[in-house]
Amino acid sequence: MSSTWGTNIKLSIFGGSHTEAIGVVLDNLPANEKIDLDAVRMQMARRAPGKDKTATTRAEADEPQILSGLLNGITTGAPLAAIIQNTNTRPKDYSLLKTHPRPGHADYTASIRYDGANDIRGGGHFSGRLTACLVFAGAVCRQILERRGVTVGAHALQIGAAKDSAFDPVHVSADVLNALNTRFFAVNEAVAEQAMRDEIENARLDADSIGGVIECAAVGMPAGIGSPMFGGVENILASILYGIPAVKGVEFGAGFGVSALRGSENNDAFYYGEDGHVYTETNHAGGILGGITTGMPIVFRVAVKPTPSIGKIQNTVDLLEKKNDTLTVVGRHDPCIVPRAIPVVEAAAAIALLDMML
Amino acid sequence: MSSTWGTNIKLSIFGGSHTEAIGVVLDNLPANEKIDLDAVRMQMARRAPGKDKTATTRAEADEPQILSGLLNGITTGAPLAAIIQNTNTRPKDYSLLKTHPRPGHADYTASIRYDGANDIRGGGHFSGRLTACLVFAGAVCRQILERRGVTVGAHALQIGAAKDSAFDPVHVSADVLNALNTRFFAVNEAVAEQAMRDEIENARLDADSIGGVIECAAVGMPAGIGSPMFGGVENILASILYGIPAVKGVEFGAGFGVSALRGSENNDAFYYGEDGHVYTETNHAGGILGGITTGMPIVFRVAVKPTPSIGKIQNTVDLLEKKNDTLTVVGRHDPCIVPRAIPVVEAAAAIALLDMML
Amino acid sequence: MSSTWGTNIKLSIFGGSHTEAIGVVLDNLPANEKIDLDAVRMQMARRAPGKDKTATTRAEADEPQILSGLLNGITTGAPLAAIIQNTNTRPKDYSLLKTHPRPGHADYTASIRYDGANDIRGGGHFSGRLTACLVFAGAVCRQILERRGVTVGAHALQIGAAKDSAFDPVHVSADVLNALNTRFFAVNEAVAEQAMRDEIENARLDADSIGGVIECAAVGMPAGIGSPMFGGVENILASILYGIPAVKGVEFGAGFGVSALRGSENNDAFYYGEDGHVYTETNHAGGILGGITTGMPIVFRVAVKPTPSIGKIQNTVDLLEKKNDTLTVVGRHDPCIVPRAIPVVEAAAAIALLDMML
């Protein structure tokens, strides 16, 4: 199913870049949970466009309007639904794309999939704008998670050639994550942010875009969450993370780095901590063994491709005339989606982790 | 759900390393499809243990016994069920593991998850042996896929420091894949196999193990398969691939490499081929845009961690005495799971691609 | 999952009687389908309150606002979402019910289920008002179904002691159903309507309510739709029909009447019609054998309980004081929900049948 996700929670997302509104329904949330809407708005502001010159200049208030599921700020147990009006739309920017699909974008595949009936305006349902719904849902879920002792945070690990220092997968803490998960352009080291901004600005000046990697961690997950085979934490997280447009890779713990490791290096030795709990000395597993949490931090990374909408002239086809042609994409686009995608990755993780804990 | 997977096809896998049998049910397969059981056995032989000194010496016939769903070699439309007897079991090898969980293995997390009732013998339901069921199911699905023009194949891209050449993501063909997908230890270049075998042998001589990367491609998938957001080809493939024990990363097309790419480099320009179909000049997308197939080859890679069961002494805990201890794993184990995992990755891909095509 | 339904289509319903809005999302509808919104409004008008003295006097415009999924009246393939504002709410009517649950209503069970956090206003998410969302979704689905040759219609078969003639399960036709499925208070025989209105009026004058039975048929379903065991047409229809508040029974074809039948009476003999198609002489099966359509009309009946909200004094408990008490329900309620439930049953059937055809 395309836009519905979840096992214990059921998430449904609707809308397109230029429809009247976008929205989200969260079914089967626990009842009697207090939701701080200011904290939700803060998360949404981290993702919202128009805040920073690394991002599109399309300005949207992105104020979520709660339609149901909250009463006096408390979840009622009924589906929590919210919509966000689309106000700042410029439909005329997209008129050419119906016949001239943008390379790297879903214009062509959507046209085939939906028999040409897809809404091309702003990318329609494939627009990154839909991630505002994910952030809303994640902002709700993370509050419920935090009440259960789980904290999620992420940072830009790499943009182009610029790199941030990685999380310490053993010692990353709620404090570290809380310092990140309220920021725009979260990084562990300030110097990395400047280098990354330089990469983005250089791409922007070239009418181009640039990709990156986001690293995310969750601490406080108890051991024993998840299931073998297809019910593993990796499966569940990947199944939602790949729902974020532009994600082309997901890896856990040592990830692709395991290919160069010996078992004796990769295995995380168990030991009893002073508190009588079992820990691992290292955490190459990213907190997951056999699909099930070990109690150590969950650590994963997602690869984010460069925004396909760039100002350079590109080769494409004319689907109407059935001939090759060129295209110069106009409109407002992010030269790098990574900074705004950080809260989206956190949100997706929060939704998935809560789904598994319930 | 742990051991059940699928949307249009429903796959259910059961059994453990040392239970009476392992087995698999495939519900909702198309009816009236001829299944060549010799071809199924050939795929299973590629994964079977005891064939090669890179693998465990546990010898299993791995003969699938069809219980239902086939009549005179034709699918009836009713659930196709098969079991594989476990014959060559040595339960005494595993007696210590109930209290001394193996680092890197699911012993500890399973014990927490299942309240100590998990079957520890041979890793129980977490054993790599369960992948024989995946291969059976995949071998059935790939025959149906091939009849629809889709071919799947994979190779060892990397083991330790040894690397094979990658697929050409634009030109990889059914011929290339067919030459790989019947082989044990499939590689594109023979020289790579030798270097990889050396890596494995060195690890084995050190009582250690080594990880790797498997690259898989599928050609012939028509454009327009898959859905946006959570119904994307990446989501669906990842959700089954992470069900293969030891997989710690999944990436599509340029994968994590996108982080260093500009949009102008990563975007795949469209053009009309001489046959009047739309192609892309490059294929950084791995054949998937917006979660939907482009018609170009689907290309992805999975990271396979080094087998956690190694002969070296390791630090672990004694869960009974609640103290730190050491463990030397005995039993028969693969120094590298990559060669045997190649057909497993192909099988998982075949199941997922057929599920999406139906 | 409570408010999400479907296999090929995914239906998500949200809202409560007194929330800002109620709404519905239909994911995975076929693309490129023209939807006539006037026809949708007409179906919603059949269910809307305030139209008839058999129904509550709460007047609601029930104008659906399309948020996404339609472009120029054509489905885009993206989720179709619509909301209906709640305008005519009287929250003060319900203040007592938090402590004094109405007999026959979900006040008590919701309070337990949701730890007292449930929205009691107007029954919250349990309100019959949510069926407006079902009717919207069904009105969309039936247009797509009609284009595939399937017509759905229903009538009040019984209200109290008053009975309408049943459908002829062999000969019921699209014409018969089309004459019913645009009417308020649809019956086969006009005389039945008057008798039923008398039953309702008598109940209303007694500050009471009355139950009934709705019979529904679908013609034009091709043979071969549905699956054995849990994927049968009966399973799928029942799983959505019991989502209509007040439904306490669902039966297909001869239904509970089979208990008094011999096999020789109940079996429907096959024969070839003049058009070369296979038909059955009778249709005790209600068009379904082994969970799969026969091609004959699908016929089923649902039992609708009397509205629990009645004006009579009733025994209940005071959950706060933990003592027995009495309650007189005030507010605006239907003395009989059957007439307004007819289009709801049709809608649920249309959603389910389309889901199975896709």
Added chain:
Amino acid sequence: MSSTWGTNIKLSIFGGSHTEAIGVVLDNLPANEKIDLDAVRMQMARRAPGKDKTATTRAEADEPQILSGLLNGITTGAPLAAIIQNTNTRPKDYSLLKTHPRPGHADYTASIRYDGANDIRGGGHFSGRLTACLVFAGAVCRQILERRGVTVGAHALQIGAAKDSAFDPVHVSADVLNALNTRFFAVNEAVAEQAMRDEIENARLDADSIGGVIECAAVGMPAGIGSPMFGGVENILASILYGIPAVKGVEFGAGFGVSALRGSENNDAFYYGEDGHVYTETNHAGGILGGITTGMPIVFRVAVKPTPSIGKIQNTVDLLEKKNDTLTVVGRHDPCIVPRAIPVVEAAAAIALLDMML
């Protein structure tokens, strides 16, 4: 999905009347639950053929062979799989049915659905024999349920014109149910059994069959289980009960009887019992309000059609010659399936109730 069911538990059933074996997988059962296999066998014996002259003379040992999921009689948390060999098959009885579908049976619809590839032998996957798998699964689930205080039992309420007394929906107790749920041909009143046996014998002597109604109750379910709309106890129970071949109706509490009731009659008044718990004075709701359990007994009835396989000559078609023809069904068949279906209904209820409690 045809033969897979469940939300928290995942049930997968495979096999046909004449395949090598039939079998069942139960995924996600709670771990560490002791399962008494003798109690399981006792339940299976209640359904097994050849025990009574009301039933088919096909004798099957129906001994379940556990393949995985139990270790020393304790659930491991891994999928519990069992198979039952098909030993006493007579394939030649069914040779004609491929072209001459039996009226009232799935032969015709399966042929359309599966493009003629369906296994016609003994009804294939549509055979009532598959209910042995349901009984196995239910026998496991009911042991887990009983440990949580829930008891399920059923009886033949009606066969032809013969009727048993109904359960007292308020006072039916675990003792009453336990006295029934180990018996073959369970009834509340011994006199009813004799009348029912007479009905069956008369049908058998006429080479005919007879239908009936089974009433089932579950006591001990706590209040607050289930969800609104599509997650209601009625929806969930109906979705599995219609998976039992021959079921054509399902009703809860007063069921279709609500059509003649006033709200003042049908509403169940709440009161505080001496133990401080909330009860209802009557139980027309069958223990379910708004889809959620009230804590009162759950009571429902299923209509069971007369076995379609009868010895009389019947009209049917010749699908090969495309002409009308007649058929006399040979083979061994039950003149009434009701007695053997009683434990099947209990089993389905047990599976569904456990699924909802987890």
